[in-house]
Amino acid sequence: MADYRNATVRSVPAAGTRTDIDQGLRTYMMKVYNLMAGGLALTGVAAYALYALATTSDPAQAVGQINGVYFTELGAVVYQSPLRWVLMLAPLAMVFFLSFRVHKMSVQAAQTTFWAYAAMVGLSLSTIFLVYTQESITQVFFITAASFGALSLFGYTTKRDLSGWGSFLFMGVIGIVIAMIVNIFLGSAALTFAISVIGVLVFAGLTAYDTQQIKEMYYEGDGSAVMGRKAVMGALRLYLDFLNMFLFLLQLFGNRN
Template identity: 50%
Template sequence: MANWSDPRSTGAPYAAGTATEAGAVDAGLRSYMLTVYNFMMSGVLLTGIVAMFFASSGAISMLYNTQTGGASGLGWIVMLSPLAIVFAMSFGMNKMSKGTLQALFWGFAVLMGASLSSIFLVYTSASIASVFFATAAGFAGLSLYGYTTKRDLGPIGTFLIMGLFGLIVAMLLNAFIFQSQEGSMIISALGVLIFAGLTAYDTQKIKSMYFQVSHNGELQSKVEIMGALTLYLDFINMFLFLLRLFGSQRS
């Protein structure tokens, strides 16, 4: 989940005064959400293509030791670069142009693909594919719920964001101190639940942003890209946690 928000996005969505206005709002909202989903799905597809290329071409050996799975110096740079891009996009959105944000988004997707190529060293291709499609189905249902529900998911989202910070702390403690396999499974299960909830929450948040930015074409375009980044992160994190739970490791 990307930590972004537009400082001008305050107040409740406006209500259309006539049937014609309501129809225009609905059409604009559908176009806006479709653009968000197209960016998000294109980013996921690009990441997958890059990951498979690195794994199948042998280029992965530049990033990871194919025997131990340990990262090289270049591998660490590739793994950390997407995080730097997320921070740059989140905190610099209002100062960047639409073109710059788009370039950063595609660059982020490519670097994530190179970074995630390491999963092919650990898990079988068949299990990666099955978990991916299961994640896609779950994501679609959760995002649809977030888009259609009349319930305000804001309070739940706040709780989930707090849980996400706790999850990160737990992951670091387990990785460097406890190193517990059982703890890793519990963390993965919690990660799936947290990002499942965030998928619905973020979808509702992105939808509500439309009513605040639809008057400004440039700003709306930026919000579409940032919304796609947020949903991309929800999808990828849910996929990785599910893979840790259900993926079949290579012998």
């Protein structure tokens, strides 16, 4: 994966160029946030659209059901066949592909891959509508949005160097993944609760950390192609932070159907 964080030693700009640099940085960060927000919107639309097409309230039209949720023919294929594993694993494959290949892509190809990834994530997350009420999903989304906004603003404006958080937060992510795999076999409600709490804290920290790192990736001398690829990777990092924080908060506060 291309590392855009410390690619070039920066010289201190002359005072007369500060306004141009600040304007360029704002434009760059707005592109990152707009891409991230667009990705989240696409994920939400894809998730709800698949859920709406895959379920029905009319038992006479249903071809299957789980826990009182009636499936259409599409729902039976998506949720009750091996295709569900494709929907689960395809986003993981795509995020690795984008991370390792972005430096060789055109900006348009990188953005297209990001949109495709966001849509695939939405399809895989359509199952949350089978588990949680739509009202609680909406409430948790807005809680996540408010928290994310505050944390990202902190990461952008703070003068404190957050680079020391990186290794600690990375170890936290690894620990969460290991704990989740273990809990597949244990099925412990207490461990699930602990994982969710730790997950919220870790991705809250990553939101501030990644925002500062994305800001520091900006360099006014970059060409449009390099800047565009940096914006896509920055949007991907913040998208993943938001999405994971949302899912862990949903496990904590979501009301189940």
